[in-house]
Structure formats: C-alpha cells, structure tokens
Amino acid sequence: MPPIETIGVLGGGVMGAGIAQSLAVGGATVTVRDIEDKFIEAARSTIVDGRYGLKRGVERGKTSQEDADAALARLSFTTKVEDLKDVDLIVEAVPENIDLKRKVFTELDKVVNDDAIFASNTSGLTIVDITEAVSDARKPKFIGMHFFSPAPVMKLVELIHAERTSEETIQAIEALCTAAGKASVRVKDAPGKYGFVANRIYFAAVREAQAVLAEGIATSEDINKAMVMGFKWPVGPLAMVEGATKGWQ
Numbered sequence: 001m002p003p004i005e006t007i008g009v010l011g012g013g014v015m016g017a018g019i020a021q022s023l024a025v026g027g028a029t030v031t032v033r034d035i036e037d038k039f040i041e042a043a044r045s046t047i048v049d050g051r052y053g054l055k056r057g058v059e060r061g062k063t064s065q066e067d068a069d070a071a072l073a074r075l076s077f078t079t080k081v082e083d084l085k086d087v088d089l090i091v092e093a094v095p096e097n098i099d100l101k102r103k104v105f106t107e108l109d110k111v112v113n114d115d116a117i118f119a120s121n122t123s124g125l126t127i128v129d130i131t132e133a134v135s136d137a138r139k140p141k142f143i144g145m146h147f148f149s150p151a152p153v154m155k156l157v158e159l160i161h162a163e164r165t166s167e168e169t170i171q172a173i174e175a176l177c178t179a180a181g182k183a184s185v186r187v188k189d190a191p192g193k194y195g196f197v198a199n200r201i202y203f204a205a206v207r208e209a210q211a212v213l214a215e216g217i218a219t220s221e222d223i224n225k226a227m228v229m230g231f232k233w234p235v236g237p238l239a240m241v242e243g244a245t246k247g248w249q
C-alpha cells in the first residue's frame with residue numbers, strides 16, 4: 001500500500017483539532033471537516049493558538065517556526081464532506097455516539113474513494129459495530145485509531161483491529177504513526193467491552209480514587225497530589241477527566 005499522504009479529519013473538537021495538528025506536523029496534508037463555521041474557527045484557533053498549538057510549540061522549542069508554518073500550510077478546513085473525496089485516510093473524531101458515528105461513516109463511504117482507509121478515534125466503542133455502517137468492500141480498510149489527549153503531546157495511538165481489518169491496513173497506519181512521531185500498539189477489538197487497553201486500566205484506577213473519596217479517606221486535592229507526588233503521574237486520577245472533556249486551555 002502506498003504511504004498515506006492526504007487525510008480527512010471528521011470533527012474539529014478537542015481530539016479532531018489535536019489529531020489534525022499532529023498529522024500535519026508529521027508531513028500529511030490534512031483537511032478538517034466540521035459541521036458549522038464556528039466549530040471550524042474554534043478548531044483553527046486551537047491548532048494555532050491553543051495551549052498545545054503550533055505557536056506555543058515554537059515558543060517551547062518543540063517545533064521550529066519554519067516547520068510550524070509548513071504544517072499550517074498543509075492544513076485546510078471545510079464544512080463540506082465532498083472536499084474529502086480524494087483523501088487516503090479518514091480519521092473520525094465526532095462525539096462518542098454509535099448512531100452518529102455510523103451515520104457519518106455511511107455518508108463518507110459513498111463520497112470518499114474506494115481505496116481510502118477509514119479510522120475511528122472512538123474511546124471505546126466496538127469497531128465491528130461501527131464498521132456495520134460501511135460497505136463490505138471497505139471493511140478490510142476499517143480500523144480503530146485511538147489517540148490520547150492532548151493529541152499533539154501524547155505519543156500513544158492504540159490501533160484496534162476488528163476481525164476483518166487487513167494486515168495491510170494495520171501496517172499502513174503503523175507507518176503513518178511512525179512518520180508522525182507516535183508510538184502505536186495493536187489491540188484486538190473486544191465486542192462487549194468498553195475501552196481498549198490504556199483506558200480500561202486507567203479507569204480502574206479512577207474508580208478506586210472515587211471510592212477513596214466517597215469513603216472520606218482523603219480530599220480530592222490530596223488524592224490527586226498523592227498520585228502526582230507518589231507515582232509521578234502527570235495529573236491526578238480525579239483531575240484527568242476535566243482536561244479530557246473541556247480541552248487543555
């Protein structure tokens with residue numbers, strides 16, 4: 001399979017904006033599609049001026065000005081799904097709702113060229129359930145591509161393969177991850193389970209932190225502090241969910 005060069009990202013929210021930025025920095029030409037101009041503007045502003053955006057990346061010495069300008073020049077934004085018809089890869093990052101994801105993929109399947117790979121950034125929905133939305137011919141080209149938040153910073157991408165996902169598809173996405181400076185792990189689709197590897201393990205810890213809080217053993221501040229100072233976690237178990245849902249401003 002030829003290398004992936006052009007990518008359409010569906011949804012320019014917390015994850016879509018960060019994914020688009022990461023892949024553009026990695027050298028791909030990326031088109032972000034959202035449903036209204038105001039969401040497009042928010043995505044552009046997150047990518048350019050956000051806490052983990054291109055400007056701050058240059059200020060912090062993570063990227064050169066030249067590379068940040070080149071990445072921005074490879075990014076475009078649209079509200080029209082037809083603008084994605086020629087891409088090599090779709091990465092879907094619309095809200096975590098199976099019906100919405102199926103609707104989006106059914107529409108894309110009709111518009112986007114037959115060779116394109118389809119990936120979902122679902123946090124935990126079963127890939128085979130989402131894949132029902134596309135034609136039989138697309139099923140070997142369907143994969144889960146689970147980024148972590150904030151996507152421009154976090155290295156990990158879980159690649160979830162359903163029974164019909166082809167080895168060729170997995171390898172093409174692994175190569176893309178490497179080109180974008182990401183580390184990938186292969187994860188088997190697990191119908192009936194929510195979450196893949198990292199979130200399943202992480203949320204077990206969050207549940208325990210909530211139980212400790214409910215039992216009145218420590219305050220939420222001290223629970224967070226205990227894990228940050230005791231185990232060098234970057235944020236405490238009760239603080240993570242806020243950043244993931246509201247974005248990192």
Ligand SMILES: NC(=O)c1ccc[n+]([C@@H]2O[C@H](COP(=O)([O-])OP(=O)(O)OC[C@H]3O[C@@H](n4cnc5c(N)ncnc54)[C@H](O)[C@@H]3O)[C@@H](O)[C@H]2O)c1
Nearest residue numbers: 011012013014015016034039093094095096122123149244
């Ligand atoms: N936030 C996280 O930490 C995180 C981490 C990993 C994976 N995820 C997953 O990523 C996905 C997106 O989550 P998010 O936090 O970025 O959500 P979000 O609400 O911040 O962004 C979703 C975006 O999708 C847009 N959208 C809605 N319908 C659309 C359509 N038909 N076409 C194109 N765009 C559309 C919305 O306008 C919005 O801008 C979810 O599946 C979520 O579970 C989230």
